[in-house]
Amino acid sequence: MTGVIPSDLEGIYIRNDPNPLFKPSSYNYPLEGDGMLHAFYFDGSKVSYRNRFIWTRGLKYEFYEGKALPELKFRNYANTNIFAHGGVILGLYEAGSPYQITPELETVGKWDFQGSIEQSMSAHPKLDPQTGELHFFRYSLLNSPYLTYYVANRQGEIIRTLPIDLPQPALLHDMAITENYVIFFHFPLVFEMSRAMKCSSPFVWKPELGTKIILVDRHDWTRSPVSLETDAFWLWHFMNAYEEKGLIMIDFVYYPQIKLESTLEAILATKGHLHRFTVNADTKTIKSQPLDDRFVDLPTIDLRQTGNLYQFGYAPYIDLQLTAQKKIPNYYPEIIQYNISKQTSKVHRFKPGCYGGEAVFVPQKNGDSELDGYVMTLVFDENKQKSDLVILDPANFEAEPIATIHLPVRIPSGFHGNWIPKDAINFTTV
Numbered sequence: 001m002t003g004v005i006p007s008d009l010e011g012i013y014i015r016n017d018p019n020p021l022f023k024p025s026s027y028n029y030p031l032e033g034d035g036m037l038h039a040f041y042f043d044g045s046k047v048s049y050r051n052r053f054i055w056t057r058g059l060k061y062e063f064y065e066g067k068a069l070p071e072l073k074f075r076n077y078a079n080t081n082i083f084a085h086g087g088v089i090l091g092l093y094e095a096g097s098p099y100q101i102t103p104e105l106e107t108v109g110k111w112d113f114q115g116s117i118e119q120s121m122s123a124h125p126k127l128d129p130q131t132g133e134l135h136f137f138r139y140s141l142l143n144s145p146y147l148t149y150y151v152a153n154r155q156g157e158i159i160r161t162l163p164i165d166l167p168q169p170a171l172l173h174d175m176a177i178t179e180n181y182v183i184f185f186h187f188p189l190v191f192e193m194s195r196a197m198k199c200s201s202p203f204v205w206k207p208e209l210g211t212k213i214i215l216v217d218r219h220d221w222t223r224s225p226v227s228l229e230t231d232a233f234w235l236w237h238f239m240n241a242y243e244e245k246g247l248i249m250i251d252f253v254y255y256p257q258i259k260l261e262s263t264l265e266a267i268l269a270t271k272g273h274l275h276r277f278t279v280n281a282d283t284k285t286i287k288s289q290p291l292d293d294r295f296v297d298l299p300t301i302d303l304r305q306t307g308n309l310y311q312f313g314y315a316p317y318i319d320l321q322l323t324a325q326k327k328i329p330n331y332y333p334e335i336i337q338y339n340i341s342k343q344t345s346k347v348h349r350f351k352p353g354c355y356g357g358e359a360v361f362v363p364q365k366n367g368d369s370e371l372d373g374y375v376m377t378l379v380f381d382e383n384k385q386k387s388d389l390v391i392l393d394p395a396n397f398e399a400e401p402i403a404t405i406h407l408p409v410r411i412p413s414g415f416h417g418n419w420i421p422k423d424a425i426n427f428t429t430v
């Protein structure tokens with residue numbers, strides 16, 4: 001370790017990533033790969049690390065056969081996110097049921113909220129910090145309703161289920177909440193069964209259909225969702241949304257289009273940037289405004305500000321030149337700290353040959369401000385072929401890390417993770 005681990009860090013940082021146990025016959029769908037969890041257990045001044053696969057049903061079949069099975073290509077890999085709510089830790093994959101995981105990363109089995117949800121749960125639930133409610137959805141590619149919105153209370157019991165009509169089935173990856181609204185974007189990335197049968201990417205981009213913004217009233221359950229039409233665009237992730245002076249601000253990573261293939265060509269052709277929509281729900285008007293032009297994704301915030309006015313957001317910068325040169329995607333040589341209210345930014349750049357990922361904000365125990373905390377990201381060092389967990393100071397973001405935990409192993413570039421405080425889940429250190 002370099003530096004000192006802050007003594008008030010007590011909890012687990014867990015990150016999920018796709019990590020195929022067996023070499024796949026092909027790899028052309030970005031959500032493929034068996035979910036592997038990487039957990040860092042902080043107990044005051046100590047930290048320990050453990051990793052485990054999520055033992056999904058598909059992975060068990062392949063393990064039994066000792067090879068990748070092409071017929072299981074479009075399965076639930078549980079590889080996208082990891083989230084704790086109501087005392088349960090869930091490994092998430094948007095097109096499949098969540099898997100319950102113990103704090104020690106053992107797979108318990110599928111979780112369906114006491115029989116209250118069917119088949120799948122989105123990988124980006126939103127926790128309302130005021131009410132403790134968890135908002136999430138499922139999308140169906142085969143049967144209507146193509147979108148269903150759920151709310152679970154603080155204890156993890158489902159208290160609202162709302163089917164939402166969509167004109168055609170489509171992939172939705174994320175959602176946003178504000179004080180009064182739940183926000184879905186419906187994209188013209190259309191599922192076609194004929195393509196799925198050929199074992200290639202089953203989605204087609206149809207820009208002529210446009211993108212729809214769907215606003216659901218959180219409090220008046222009798223009110224039908226409102227739909228606003230826009231030109232076609234795509235997002236993977238929202239940064240945050242909030243309401244101010246009767247308007248809804250929606251911050252997200254805007255892509256003019258999406259090519260849903262894991263090829264270098266597709267990645268180089270679709271550059272995203274941080275963007276804001278200012279929506280007037282009464283007049284159904286949208287003001288569209290870029291907040292930056294650098295290519296970023298995997299945006300995060302201090303989750304205590306979810307759905308509320310916020311000042312800071314974080315996103316790793318994607319270096320397309322490096323990606324083209326190395327012919328491998330996901331090179332994040334720096335993390336950008338956006339000051340959203342002042343429209344400025346700071347950059348933490350890693351040493352040459354070192355690449356970060358999603359940056360997770362961890363609040364300090366006794367601090368309310370968005371600068372009272374720590375920013376964690378996993379960094380791969382291509383020179384050593386090993387990874388570090390880096391802890392940055394949000395109040396001094398460009399400075400050397402507060403602590404760098406050097407791992408004896410390499411952790412692949414991954415998707416999403418979360419901080420689980422010790423008072424939320426009982427756990428024993430390794």
Ligand SMILES: [Fe+2]
Nearest residue numbers: 173236237416
């Ligand atoms: Fe995601």
